Amino acid sequence: xTTAERVLADRLEITAGQVVREIGxxxxxxxxxxxxxxxWTGDALADAAGEDLADAVLLWWRxxxxxxxxxxxxxxxxxxxxxxxxxxxxxxxxxxxxEPAEIAESATAAGLSRVPLDVAGxxxxxxxxxxxxxxx
Numbered sequence: 001x002t003t004a005e006r007v008l009a010d011r012l013e014i015t016a017g018q019v020v021r022e023i024g025x026x027x028x029x030x031x032x033x034x035x036x037x038x039x040w041t042g043d044a045l046a047d048a049a050g051e052d053l054a055d056a057v058l059l060w061w062r063x064x065x066x067x068x069x070x071x072x073x074x075x076x077x078x079x080x081x082x083x084x085x086x087x088x089x090x091x092x093x094x095x096x097x098x099e100p101a102e103i104a105e106s107a108t109a110a111g112l113s114r115v116p117l118d119v120a121g122x123x124x125x126x127x128x129x130x131x132x133x134x135x136x
Contacts, residue, residue, distance in 0.1 A: 011117065012086055012125075014040050014056060023048040023075055024060035028096075030088075030123050034058075053078055057085045060123075062096030068106035072128065076110070085112070085128040094122055 014020060020037055022045040037058065038044055046052060057075045061068060075085045087107075089098040100116075103126055107114045112128040 012037065012056070013084070016040065016042055018055035019043070019046055019050075019052050020056045020058060021046045021048065021050055021054035021075075021078070022058045022060070023071070024062075024065060026060065026062075028062075028090075029060050033088075033123070051078070053080050055080050055083050057083070058088060059085055060088050061098060062090060063098050064096060068098070068102060069109050072106055072110040072112060076130070082129065087114075087126040087128055088123045089126070091122050091124050 014037055018041050020041055022034070025034075034045060045058065046054060057079055059071060059075050061071060065071065072085065072087075079085070087103065089103070090096040104114065107126075107128050110128075111131055113131045115127040117125045117127060
């Protein structure tokens with residue numbers, strides 16, 4: 001793994017041995033990021049239909065993909081307690097760009113807190129996790 005790929009995996013706080021489920025893959029996804037996660041965990045990304053518990057989810061999402069709230073609640077299924085969902089959306093100006101207000105509204109409705117982070121290339125990332133009791 002190159003240093004750049006290691007930095008990407010580190011930014012996602014993914015560690016060796018974790019199971020990472022991938023949802024929403026398409027040809028426009030960042031293969032460098034995907035390869036870095038697989039290299040770092042030592043295993044292939046689990047697909048959306050996987051039955052194993054996941055330690056984290058990579059959710060590739062575009063404006064045309066449907067209802068983001070539904071996708072987030074589905075992504076929570078089979079996710080270990082405290083595991084993050086990494087919502088990956090196209091950067092501003094790219095086809096499929098998702099408005100930050102939509103992300104905020106959907107995340108809040110799903111009971112998730114969010115931390116925006118520029119992740120890779122032409123994709124933006126937002127770390128989502130279940131809000132702790134008493135958190136706003």
